[in-house]
Amino acid sequence: MSLALFWIFAILTLLFAVGVVVFRSPVSSAMSLVMSFVGLAALFVTLDAFFIAVVQVLVYAGAVMVLFLFIIMLLDLRTEERRPVKLAAWAGGGIVLAGFLVAIARVISSLPGATNTKPEILPGLNDVAQVGVALFRNFNLPFQIIGVLLLVATIGVVVLSRRELK
Amino acid sequence: MPTLAHYLYVSGALFSIGLLGVLLRRNILIIFMGLELMLNAANLSLVAFSRFHPGLDGLPGYNAQVLVFFIITVAAAEVAVGLAIIVALFRAKQTVHVEDLDTLKF
Amino acid sequence: MNTLIAPWIILFTPLAAAAVILFVGRHSKPLSAGLAIGSAAVGCLLSWWLFLQPDPEEVLRFPWIAIGDSWLQMNLSIPIGVTVDHLSKLMLVVVTTIATLVFTYSIGYMKTEEGYWRYFAGLSLFLFSMLGIVLADNFVMMFIFWELVGLSSYILIGHYFRKDSAADACKQAFIVNRVGDFGFLLGILFLWAATGTLMFGDLTSGKGIALFAANPIYLTVAxxxxxxxxxxxxAQMPLHVWLPNSMEGPTPVSSLLHAATMVAAGVYLLARIFPILEAAPHALDVIAWIGGITCFAAALMATQQNDIKRILAYSTISQLGYMVLGMASASSADVSMFHLFTHAFFKCLLFLCAGSVIVGMHHEQDIWKMGALKNKMPVTFLIMCIGGLALSGCPFFSGYYSKDLIIAWAVVKYPLLGWLSVATAGLTAFYTVRLLTVVFLGKPRGDQAKHAVESPLVMLVPLACLALPSFIAGYPFIEKLFFHVEEPTAVPHLLHPVLLFLFAVGVVSAFLLYRNAEKDPIFIPLFANRLYIDNLYDWLVKNIQGRGAAVLSWADRWIVDLFIVQIPSKIVWGSGFVLRFFQIGNIQAYAFFFGLGVIGLVHFLIFR
Incomplete structure (x- = not known):
């Protein structure tokens, strides 16, 4: 049952990810990215990471994708006209992709315990509380710094998107 | 039951698809989406490792999940800034096509 | 007010004044002058107050440098602190009193000059530096202020920096001083290496000297x-050449720095380390000879100079020679300090009078263009006579007491040098009277001399204030107040009559020779050309230093520049040129290279 769910969501995620790359219309790409992220969130659920799954949906599939769609509409991007495909680009992409796949395969196959199934964990855990405890107890300073980073990013965006005053 | 290797292969595949998007698509927005895919592939492997290597107390490694939380936060900030840069770029050049953005070359 | 804080206020008030003048003084002449004089006056009042207090038990001291541990086998601890003892209090009084008077005099002298604020800022900076030397409680701090004094001297000599001669003079003063300072620095390091401490208190208390007991040669070298x-x-021989040339600066500067206080810093240094010097008799011999020779040779050169300020400059060198000789021969530093004290007043006075004459003559300094000024400038004449008599050692004037004391000690300890200094006393009387006679008596020798006018009151009042101490500063009741000097035993009975006789001979011969002279009746090229020492230095610099510089310049151009600079730069440029072709400006190509790099890294790092 759990294996079946894994395959369903994994294939969903990967298919829509391929869609992001393949679709010619930016809006289609963005929508398939949303679906890919939702599938990824479901994979997180199969890993008992409920909090991360929820954050994934809220932040990525929600906020980030809305931002993408806004920008697409703001820039008024239409479906790309077909440009002649560059052989060099495809060849380069192929080489790098093949290299990556080989590297990943070799790493995973040489990883000890890669074929273990999920070990048992305590049932009925309060996932959010555990992440919160780890966050505020072990990573308090990084958490504060992340807050500052967000502030800086906000200011940066305001400055960047201001029109030149002349 | 899915094993750790299953998740890692999915993560690797997702990363490769994202990389392919970055390498092949010439719309800068799509390239940006490819980057997001790559980040999420990393998140997936982190969460998988945390679930498959529980601590001595029988709990998953929540430190990894905190790291994922940070990655998501930074990625959100990155998207906001990146898109702002793209907008500014578009205003200046009237294009999102990376091949038209080559003024930095020798 | 207490004795802990007072030295620091005295020290830092002039610095604050200099800073303020530098920033706002440009716009207001009265403000610049007022701030400078005010800071000097505050220092003067506090110094006198401090002088009348007993020596404080403790002083304020701040840690500054603390290096060292047991592993390095060394320990260097240098605080910033003050010494408040009899010696420093005395110098404080002398420096601040004279500075106040000279600052006031400067209002009149500099009235029409450019760079008024610059001048007063420089004077305040100088005062700060000089007080730093006086108050320093360790060698490093003294060295810092020593260099600061050199800097302010450089700034002030070069006040008229648009004039080539002034620009050259300030450079020369700075560079010649560097030669001496280099030795000084080496000496400080030597002392530290030998004793491990640089505090005056430790070094002079006997503990420091005891550290040298094992190898006394160290002590002599240090x-x-x-x-x-x-x-x-x-300005002792052979580094005296800068002092006459420093007369290019404004006359009050010559008076304060190059006659009364700054040049006395070297003598003050000797007084500071007097207990160490006493333990090194061989070093004392060298010091005595340098002092004695300087004293005599400078007096010889002074007899043939024609510039009013240069005559006084050589006489300053000569008097400093006396002080150095006194340090080497007397039983206590107070003997030379006594002469420093009286000399500061009368030499400052003489320079200020010379300044008054120069102003009256519209900046003409050649004494052979002057003459008969006693009718035009009676007050200046009277006061300068007091200064001149004090300098030449006329009985009942201050110089008589202090100089004769040094000569007496010198005759007892170094008979040859002592009698040389006796001869110098006669020469001193001769050139002083020559100066006074040619400038003030006889007939006017030029239009400017005919139309000279007396200086304004702001210049004459400081002159009058200085005339009093120049006259009485040597009297026993004042000497007892400031010093604890003693007469040497076994002075030859002949000494004092001989001194009086030589004084009389010098005065009378000079008066008769120069009373009606139109130009100098004696001409001795050797003395007029300053014993050819300046020419010798010119020749040395031109031939040895110049040739060496030419060789080094060739090496720099063809070896350093070619092999170390040009060739590597061409290699870097060439490789950059080649690598530029990889910059194709396409972001995806960069991503491609980046991906290849990552794959390579993974393979090398994980699978090797």
Missing amino acids: CLLIFCGTVGKS
Whole structure:
């Protein structure tokens, strides 16, 4: 049952990810990215990471994708006209992709315990509380710094998107 | 039951698809989406490792999940800034096509 | 007010004044002058107050440098602190009193000059530096202020920097001083290496000297190297050449820096380390000879100079020679300090009078263009006579007491040098009276002399204030107040009559020779050309230093520049040129290279 769910969501995620790359219309790409992220969130659920799954949906599939769609509409991007495909680009992409796949395969196959199934964990855990405890107890300073980073990013965006005053 | 290797292969595949998007698509927005895919592939492997290597107390490694939380936060900030840069770029050049953005070359 | 804080206020008030003048003084002449004089006056009042207090038990001291541990086998601890003892209090009084008077006089002298604020800022900076030397409680701090004094001297000599001669003179003063200061620095390091401490208190208390007991040669070398600093700053032979040329600066500067206080810093340094010097008799011999020779040779050169300020400059060198000789021969530093004290007043006075004459003559300095000024400038004449008599050692004037004391000690300890200094006393009387006679008596020798006018009151009042101490500063009741000097035993009975006789001979011969002279009746090229020492230095610099510089310049151009600079730069440029072709400006190509790099890294790092 759990294996079946894994395959369903994994294939969903990967298919829509391929869609992001393949679709010619930016809006289609963005929508398939949303679906890919939702599938990824479901994979997180199969890993008992409920909090991360929820954050994934809220932040990525929600906020980030809305931002993408806004920008697409703001820039008024239409479906790309077909440009002649560059052989060099495809060849380069192929080489790098093949290299990556080989590297990943070799790493995973040489990883000890890669074929273990999920070990048992305590049932009925309060996932959010555990992440919160780890966050505020072990990573308090990084958490504060992340807050500052967000502030800086906000200011940066305001400055960047201001029109030149002349 | 899915094993750790299953998740890692999915993560690797997702990363490769994202990389392919970055390498092949010439719309800068799509390239940006490819980057997001790559980040999420990393998140997936982190969460998988945390679930498959529980601590001595029988709990998953929540430190990894905190790291994922940070990655998501930074990625959100990155998207906001990146898109702002793209907008500014578009205003200046009237294009999102990376091949038209080559003024930095020798 | 207490004795802890007072020295620091005295020290830092002039610095604050200099800073304020530098920033706002440009716009207001009265403000610049007022701030400078005010700071000097505050220092003067506090110094006198401090002088009348007993020596404080403790002083304020701040840690500054603390290096060292047991592993390095060394320990260097240098605080910033003050010494408040009899010696420093005395110098404080002398420096601040004279500075106040000279600052006031400067209002009149500099009235029409450019760079008024710059001048007063420089004077305040100088005062700060000089007080730093006086108050320093360790060698490093003293060295810092020593260099600051050199800097302010450089700034002030070069006040008229648009004039080539002034620009050259300030450079020369700085560079010649560096030679001496280099020795001084070496001496400080030597002293530290030998004793491990640089505090005056530790070194002079007997503990420091005891550290040298094992190898006394160290002590001699260290003393001689430190004496190099004195040779530079106090213009002893052979580094005296800068002092006459420093007369290019404004006359009050010559008066304060190059006659009364700054050049006395070298003598003050010797007084500071007097207990160490006493333990190094060989070093004392060298010091005595340098002092004695300087004293005599400078007096010879002074007899043939024609510039009013240069005559006084050589006489300053000569008097400093007396002080150095006194340090080497007397039983206590107070003997030379006594002469420093009286000399500061009368030499400052003489320079200020010379300044008054120069202003009256519309900046003409050649004494052979002057003459008969006693009718035009009676007050200046009267006061300058007091200064001149004090300098030449006329009985009942201050110089008589202090100089004769040094000569008496010198005759007892170094008979040859002592009688040389006796002869110098006669020469001193001769050139002083020559100066006074040619400038003030006889007939006017030029239009400017005919139309000279007396200086304004702001210049005459400081002159009058200085005339009093120039006259009485040597009297026993004042001497008892400031010093604890003693007469040497076994002075030859002949000494005092001989001194009086030589004084009389010098005065009378000079008066008769120059009373009606139109031009100098004696011409001795050797003395007029300053014993050819300046020419010798010119020749040395031109031939040895110049040739060496040419060789080094060739090496720099063809070896350093070619092999170390040009060739590597061409290699870097060439490789950059080749690598530029990889910059194709396409972001995806960069991503491609980046991906290849990552794959390579993974393979190398994980699978090797």
